[in-house]
Amino acid sequence: MDTDALTPALLRQLRAQKPYPAVSVTMPTHRHGQDSEQDAVRLRNLMAEAERRLGDDGVDRETRDGVRAQLERAVAELDPRQAQDGLAILADTREYQVWRLPRSVPERVVLSDSFLTRNLVSAKAQARPYWVLVVSADRTTLWSGAGESLHEHTGDGFPRVRPQEQFDPQREERQGDTASTFTDEWTRAYLREVDEAVGAVLETDPRPLFLVGLAPALSLLRDAGTATAAAVGRVVKGGLTDGPAAALLKEVHPALDEYRTRHAAAVAGRLDAARGKRSFAAGLDEVWGAVRDERAGLVVVEEHFQRTARVTGGHLQPVDPAAAPDPEVREDIVDELVETALDGGAEVVFVPDGTLSEHGGVAAELRY
Numbered sequence: 001m002d003t004d005a006l007t008p009a010l011l012r013q014l015r016a017q018k019p020y021p022a023v024s025v026t027m028p029t030h031r032h033g034q035d036s037e038q039d040a041v042r043l044r045n046l047m048a049e050a051e052r053r054l055g056d057d058g059v060d061r062e063t064r065d066g067v068r069a070q071l072e073r074a075v076a077e078l079d080p081r082q083a084q085d086g087l088a089i090l091a092d093t094r095e096y097q098v099w100r101l102p103r104s105v106p107e108r109v110v111l112s113d114s115f116l117t118r119n120l121v122s123a124k125a126q127a128r129p130y131w132v133l134v135v136s137a138d139r140t141t142l143w144s145g146a147g148e149s150l151h152e153h154t155g156d157g158f159p160r161v162r163p164q165e166q167f168d169p170q171r172e173e174r175q176g177d178t179a180s181t182f183t184d185e186w187t188r189a190y191l192r193e194v195d196e197a198v199g200a201v202l203e204t205d206p207r208p209l210f211l212v213g214l215a216p217a218l219s220l221l222r223d224a225g226t227a228t229a230a231a232v233g234r235v236v237k238g239g240l241t242d243g244p245a246a247a248l249l250k251e252v253h254p255a256l257d258e259y260r261t262r263h264a265a266a267v268a269g270r271l272d273a274a275r276g277k278r279s280f281a282a283g284l285d286e287v288w289g290a291v292r293d294e295r296a297g298l299v300v301v302e303e304h305f306q307r308t309a310r311v312t313g314g315h316l317q318p319v320d321p322a323a324a325p326d327p328e329v330r331e332d333i334v335d336e337l338v339e340t341a342l343d344g345g346a347e348v349v350f351v352p353d354g355t356l357s358e359h360g361g362v363a364a365e366l367r368y
Contacts, residue, residue: 001097001098001099001100002100002146002149003099003100003101003123003129003146004124004127004129004144004145004146004149005144006099007205008204008205009204011120011121014090014097014114014115014120015115015117017113018113019063019093019113020059020111020112020113021054021059021063021112021113022115023050023067023071023089023111024088024090024112025047025050025071025088025090025091025109025110026086026087026088026105026106026107026108026110026119027042027046027087027105027107028085028087028104028105029083029084029085031083031084031085032080032081032082033083036083039087040080042107043078043087046107046109050067050071050109051064051068053109054067063093066092066093066094067091067092070091070092070093070094071091073096074096074097075089077098082100084100084101084102085101085103085104086100086101086102086105086119087099087105088101088105088120090115099120099123101119101123102123102127102147103119103122103126103127104306105119105123105332106331106332108331118335118336118339119332119335121335121338122332122334122335122338123335124146125338125348125350126303127147128147128260128350129144129145129146129207130145130146130207130210131143131144131145131198131201131202131207131208132145132150132210132211132212132248133198133209133210133228133231134213134240134241135191135194135211135212135218135221135241136214136217136238137162137187137217138161138162138190139159139160139161139241140159140194141160141242141243142156142158142198142201143243143248145252148249150249151245152243152245153201156197156200157193157197157200158197158201159241160190160193160194160197162186162190163186163190188220188224191224191225192225194225195224195226195228196227198227199228208232208233209228209230209232210231210233210252210255210256210259211228211231211233212234212235212237212240212251212252213236213237214237214238215236217238218236232259233255233256233258233259235251235255237251264351267300267349267351270298271298271300273365274365279365279367279368280363280365281366282356282363282364283360283362284307284309284316284318284333284334284361284362285315286364287299287362288315288337290364290366291337291340291341291344291364292340294344294346294367295366295367295368296341296344296364296366297347297364297365297366297367298346298348298349298365299338299348299349299363299364300348300355300356300362301338301349301351301356301361301362302350302351302352302353302354302355302362303350303351305362306335307333307361308320308329308330308331309330309333310326310328310329310330311328311333334362
């Protein structure tokens with residue numbers, strides 16, 4: 001699965017307590033199978049470590065065999081051509097999940113009573129997912145985007161088709177004409193249903209929303225409800241309700257770039273204002289403390305900023321990633337910070353590398 005599939009509901013399921021052991025395996029990978037042989041060797045070593053850990057932890061044979069079978073199914077599913085920058089495999093005796101991540105992750109095996117989620121959460125935040133609603137007078141589709149990928153979202157009432165209108169001779173006699181596609185009440189009711197359906201999706205999985213369609217359809221949709229009024233971009237283009245994804249992404253790209261530029265400028269302005277009001281934190285340790293205390297309202301992180309650190313007395317001390325293993329050392333402390341910030345209700349924004357060089361790669365606007 002790709003990170004845009006990580007909905008709040010699914011995240012709750014992954015974090016839910018499970019019978020021990022829930023196994024999480026993470027590792028960095030090479031995009032599109034560019035060095036699939038090296039990745040395969042690393043994965044075999046991690047699978048061997050997971051099996052050894054299962055034995056060392058005294059897991060009974062039946063449970064051990066069940067987890068091993070799920071891990072084997074996960075490995076068999078992998079396609080090196082679809083690899084991104086990181087991989088996460090989650091497995092217990094009943095299920096497995098394979099996640100392709102657009103963010104490098106540490107090489108590790110974790111056995112616990114719930115799955116490790118911080119790398120997934122951070123990768124999704126970095127991918128900056130969005131929704132694209134493609135509207136026409138008789139059919140509407142919803143598309144899920146993340147980074148440069150886009151695919152149709154089926155479910156939650158989509159795709160949505162306008163019900164067939166019944167012939168109304170009395171109306172035609174009163175009006176003296178037939179109903180216009182973009183003025184009749186059937187179309188208005190249909191678009192109100194579309195607005196309600198996309199509103200429900202946004203409530204469960206909030207993302208920036210882009211609208212695509214002919215001008216009359218977009219205008220009528222604007223008047224029909226409230227959820228789509230919050231769209232951050234509109235593309236006046238017809239004939240794309242069924243994609244294909246590549247063509248739709250090409251049309252949406254300028255609006256997506258414009259939104260990201262506006263958003264980046266707004267984020268920079270918020271950080272500047274925070275410095276002026278002394279409600280500003282910078283550097284990994286300072287931002288970590290603010291996030292842990294839930295004082296951070298906005299956390300801004302450079303896209304490839306990652307650090308290994310030791311947690312000592314509530315503070316972070318940088319550690320050489322090549323140092324000997326230590327239970328107090330967190331290899332993915334930035335991903336943990338991102339997950340903790342989101343759990344605390346903060347907004348997390350990733351910016352290009354070098355943007356926060358004077359602040360150590362990470363900064364925050366504080367609530368108080």
